[in-house]
Amino acid sequence: MKFPLMIASAAVAMSLGLTAQADAPLKVGISGEPYPPFTYKAASGDWTGFEVELAHAICDAMGRDCEITPTGWSGIIPSLNAGRIDMIMNSMSITEQRQRVIDFTRPYYFTPGAYVAASDLTLDIPDDLDGLVMGVQSATTNAAYARRELRDSGVDIRLYDQAEQVNNDLLAGRLDLILADEIAMLQFLDRDEASDFEVKATAPHHEAYGEGIGIGLRQEDDALREALNAGIAAVIEDGTCGELSEQYLGTDVCVYD
Structure with missing residues (x-):
């Protein structure tokens, strides 16, 4: 077009x-x-x-x-x-x-990274990440940020080839939260099946996210x-x-x- x-x-x-x-x-x-x-x-x-x-x-x-x-x-x-x-x-x-x-x-x-989890899950990020399982698409700035800044938080970081695989595992309960592009997450949360999830926080400005x-x-x-x-x-x-x-x-x- x-x-x-x-x-x-x-x-x-x-x-x-x-x-x-x-x-x-x-x-x-x-x-x-x-x-x-x-x-x-x-x-x-x-x-x-x-x-x-x-x-x-x-x-x-x-x-x-x-x-x-x-x-x-x-x-x-x-x-x-x-x-x-x-x-x-x-x-x-x-x-x-x-x-x-x-x-x-x-x-x-430019948009920041966003953490998405179930609406009824209370999270103070990064303090409450210990013991949780978080999905991130590999070879992304969100993955780079997670590796650099969240490794000592106790969170289990699982990498996926495709963004939709991350979304599906969150919906299926195989993940506690995900870290992904905020705009893409707002679109994801508009889906009927994602009505019980919400953005918990956005990632801070960090060199991993570039310019x-x-x-x-x-x-x-x-x-x-x-x-x-x-x-x-x-x-x-x-x-x-x-x-x-x-x-x-x-x-x-x-x-x-």
Whole structure:
């Protein structure tokens, strides 16, 4: 789905020396495991969500076409560096550890991690974590934070490949709580089956969470990074990012500075 820009995309494309006719579609890497409301499949079978639609809007601003290319989350960085995708746009935080192997654009959104547990469970985090079982998706900033800051709390940290596996084990009673992206958790709590759960706390600002969410790129792709930064600026300045954020997330999480 394409979105009109108040800033003329043709002017942005001309300033970057880019045209849709001259360049092949950019392969936008997302996790093959749905991550609603950021990336998921619509009833039609097409991928949609906040980041999918924002990716198309950014490509429009650049005068480029995008091709959504699902891959496994655990192998998404190797896929990028092997040239199977051109960029990663899948709620990937800009962290020092990741910057050792890939590059990033400027951040386009930011949300904290959130702890979710049963409504009737009284928790003072991290003091009351001793003896509890907590689920976290592996290879995420939440997993990095848990490893660094919660190992001495007595909590049993269990890592999962997919976010939905974590959610399902919480609902099934196999976990006492989970730590995950706050926006994704608010969407999860809107489900009928999650009516007995709530956000207990949010994680504090920590270096494990990095500088926000950016588009991951190969370190040598300087021209693409500059073009994407211009595209991100365009969709933020003309309100497209904010509109999509309100539509899919119910709040504006775009990074304006």
